[in-house]
Amino acid sequence: MRVLYGTAMAQAVQASIGDSEFDRDTALTPRTPGVYDAELSAGWTIMRAVNGGYLLALLGRALGDALPHPDPFTVSAHYLSASRPGPAVIRTEAVRSGGSLSTGQASLFQYDKDGTEVERIRLLATYGDLDKLPAEVRTPAAPPPFPPYEKCLGASDGPRPPIPGGSEILDRLNIRLDPATAGWAVGAPSGKGEMRGWFSLADGRDADPLSLLLTVDALPPTAFELGIKGWTPTVELTVHIRRRPAPGPLRVALTTRNAAGGFLEEDAEVWDSENRLVAQSRQLAKMPAGR
Amino acid sequence: MRVLYGTAMAQAVQASIGDSEFDRDTALTPRTPGVYDAELSAGWTIMRAVNGGYLLALLGRALGDALPHPDPFTVSAHYLSASRPGPAVIRTEAVRSGGSLSTGQASLFQYDKDGTEVERIRLLATYGDLDKLPAEVRTPAAPPPFPPYEKCLGASDGPRPPIPGGSEILDRLNIRLDPATAGWAVGAPSGKGEMRGWFSLADGRDADPLSLLLTVDALPPTAFELGIKGWTPTVELTVHIRRRPAPGPLRVALTTRNAAGGFLEEDAEVWDSENRLVAQSRQLAKMPAGR
Numbered sequence: 001m002r003v004l005y006g007t008a009m010a011q012a013v014q015a016s017i018g019d020s021e022f023d024r025d026t027a028l029t030p031r032t033p034g035v036y037d038a039e040l041s042a043g044w045t046i047m048r049a050v051n052g053g054y055l056l057a058l059l060g061r062a063l064g065d066a067l068p069h070p071d072p073f074t075v076s077a078h079y080l081s082a083s084r085p086g087p088a089v090i091r092t093e094a095v096r097s098g099g100s101l102s103t104g105q106a107s108l109f110q111y112d113k114d115g116t117e118v119e120r121i122r123l124l125a126t127y128g129d130l131d132k133l134p135a136e137v138r139t140p141a142a143p144p145p146f147p148p149y150e151k152c153l154g155a156s157d158g159p160r161p162p163i164p165g166g167s168e169i170l171d172r173l174n175i176r177l178d179p180a181t182a183g184w185a186v187g188a189p190s191g192k193g194e195m196r197g198w199f200s201l202a203d204g205r206d207a208d209p210l211s212l213l214l215t216v217d218a219l220p221p222t223a224f225e226l227g228i229k230g231w232t233p234t235v236e237l238t239v240h241i242r243r244r245p246a247p248g249p250l251r252v253a254l255t256t257r258n259a260a261g262g263f264l265e266e267d268a269e270v271w272d273s274e275n276r277l278v279a280q281s282r283q284l285a286k287m288p289a290g291r
Numbered sequence: 292m293r294v295l296y297g298t299a300m301a302q303a304v305q306a307s308i309g310d311s312e313f314d315r316d317t318a319l320t321p322r323t324p325g326v327y328d329a330e331l332s333a334g335w336t337i338m339r340a341v342n343g344g345y346l347l348a349l350l351g352r353a354l355g356d357a358l359p360h361p362d363p364f365t366v367s368a369h370y371l372s373a374s375r376p377g378p379a380v381i382r383t384e385a386v387r388s389g390g391s392l393s394t395g396q397a398s399l400f401q402y403d404k405d406g407t408e409v410e411r412i413r414l415l416a417t418y419g420d421l422d423k424l425p426a427e428v429r430t431p432a433a434p435p436p437f438p439p440y441e442k443c444l445g446a447s448d449g450p451r452p453p454i455p456g457g458s459e460i461l462d463r464l465n466i467r468l469d470p471a472t473a474g475w476a477v478g479a480p481s482g483k484g485e486m487r488g489w490f491s492l493a494d495g496r497d498a499d500p501l502s503l504l505l506t507v508d509a510l511p512p513t514a515f516e517l518g519i520k521g522w523t524p525t526v527e528l529t530v531h532i533r534r535r536p537a538p539g540p541l542r543v544a545l546t547t548r549n550a551a552g553g554f555l556e557e558d559a560e561v562w563d564s565e566n567r568l569v570a571q572s573r574q575l576a577k578m579p580a581g582r
Contacts, residue, residue: 073526073554073575074369074526074527074575078365078367078386078394078415078417080387081387095369095413103369103413119386119387122394122396122415124367124369124413124414124415126526126527133552133553134552134553135552136551136553137552138550139482140549140550140551141549191430226430228429235365235392236367236415236529238527238529240527240554240556240575242549242552243552256430257432257568258430258568258571259428259429260429260430260533260534260567260568261425261427262424262427263364263424263533264429277548277549280549280573282531282571284364284365284531287429
């Protein structure tokens with residue numbers, strides 16, 4: 001039997017939950033109870049900023065370890081200062097533990113020149129066990145129309161769109177955009193606050209509740225289709241994980257309805273291969289002055 | 292000149308911001324810097340529970356005092372245990388102060404039999420100055436259709452609907468429901484997760500950012516139109532205040548799209564008399580077992 005090494009082998013074997021790039025880059029080293037060291041990877045940056053959903057996944061992993069319940073149900077994060085690749089520490093606090101839900105608080109800090117901790121994000125989250133949800137479906141939301149995967153546009157369909165400051169994160173994601181929301185990539189933004197695409201991790205790892213925290217913030221922002229040039233930093237982001245995702249690619253739909261007064265909200269919905277709503281979020285983001 | 296006293300006079304004079312029932316019942320007594328005593332009024336209960344939006348307004352008032360910026364922009368609250376009428380204490384912490392935004396944390400506690408503080412709610416909030424928002428409106432959301440005020444159904448249109456556990460709060464609110472979302476009140480819920488109505492405070496006080504925190508949680512819940520009997524307690528509630536509301540009645544639209552797995556989300560949008568989106572929120576609520 002010939003043993004294959006190298007790129008061909010790596011491409012042939014899909015990563016599984018636990019040994020994927022995503023898991024390596026969100027790994028934590030316990031320091032003391034409730035305190036975890038982390039390394040923010042430069043691989044998850046866009047426009048020079050560490051992706052907010054990647055940061056949420058790191059914090060989510062910490063609280064999943066610190067709290068009695070394993071899965072994030074609702075996570076509400078306030079982004080205080082911009083994170084950058086490099087060392088970080090996460091400090092958690094158990095706030096309340098109940099029978100089916102527990103609530104915790106977590107902060108991510110980095111270090112300034114003299115080693116002082118600077119808080120980047122503070123969040124509250126309520127955790128439960130997604131495997132213990134009642135099976136009943138009273139009124140399920142239905143996904144919006146998406147073109148089939150083959151008709152959507154991905155990395156192989158054209159040059160990397162010119163995103164100022166780079167887009168390292170795109171190497172780790174397999175995103176295929178609905179052509180109706182890809183005009184920005186060829187200099188023709190639609191003017192509508194919409195972004196839709198198929199989503200999976202580039203190394204094939206299946207989705208799970210932690211990767212859903214990344215997923216709601218991983219698509220190009222609706223700001224691109226609104227013709228907004230420049231970074232729209234996230235002020236606050238609340239995510240609800242509604243169901244454990246089935247294996248297979250996800251569909252993500254972003255919507256912005258109210259861009260006014262210097263802020264916009266961006267709503268995300270994530271649908272799995274069984275057409276179920278697995279995650280939903282809203283973030284409030286600040287628009288650049290003078291757009 | 293005859294001086295009029297009593298009910299006729301009280302009805303003739305609208306309350307103004309500051310001396311309304313809402314302001315009296317959300318008043319705080321500073322104890323030490325950042326710590327405020329409060330009294331949770333029985334006047335703002337429904338189904339024996341102290342209304343979540345009223346609690347948010349109390350916490351919002353505390354942070355408005357404690358932080359350098361006056362107005363809530365985004366408030367994310369996790370509800371830990373059920374509040375009841377009676378004494379409470381709010382403890383705040385300034386987390387980060389910036390040029391245009393500052394972030395704080397606040398908790399509301401009540402007292403158990405031996406005086407130990409029991410945490411009811413913990414929240415994070417980012418504050419700013421709504422009067423300093425840029426005037427530009429890039430892509431404004433538009434309100435959904437509402438029947439005119441006179442065609443909507445209020446307290447004078449029929450007996451108080453039978454809400455188990457009472458509905459004290461309704462005495463303090465002037466809500467007129469879209470008839471299309473009022474079937475529950477006559478035992479004929481539509482089965483659709485929608486609730487719409489005109490909203491103002493019963494004593495005529497104009498809306499402001501603090502009363503908007505109440506408003507997003509003040510209408511009958513979509514659960515009533517979904518035919519769900521029994522309390523759907525709020526697990527988490529995030530509110531964004533987008534604009535200082537103009538004077539006059541508000542329109543509130545609630546939507547639930549995904550009631551599944553024992554939870555539902557309820558989205559609220561609040562529109563002012565200038566047709567502007569002044570507040571939006573999402574809450575995650577737990578459905579009663581077996582509905």
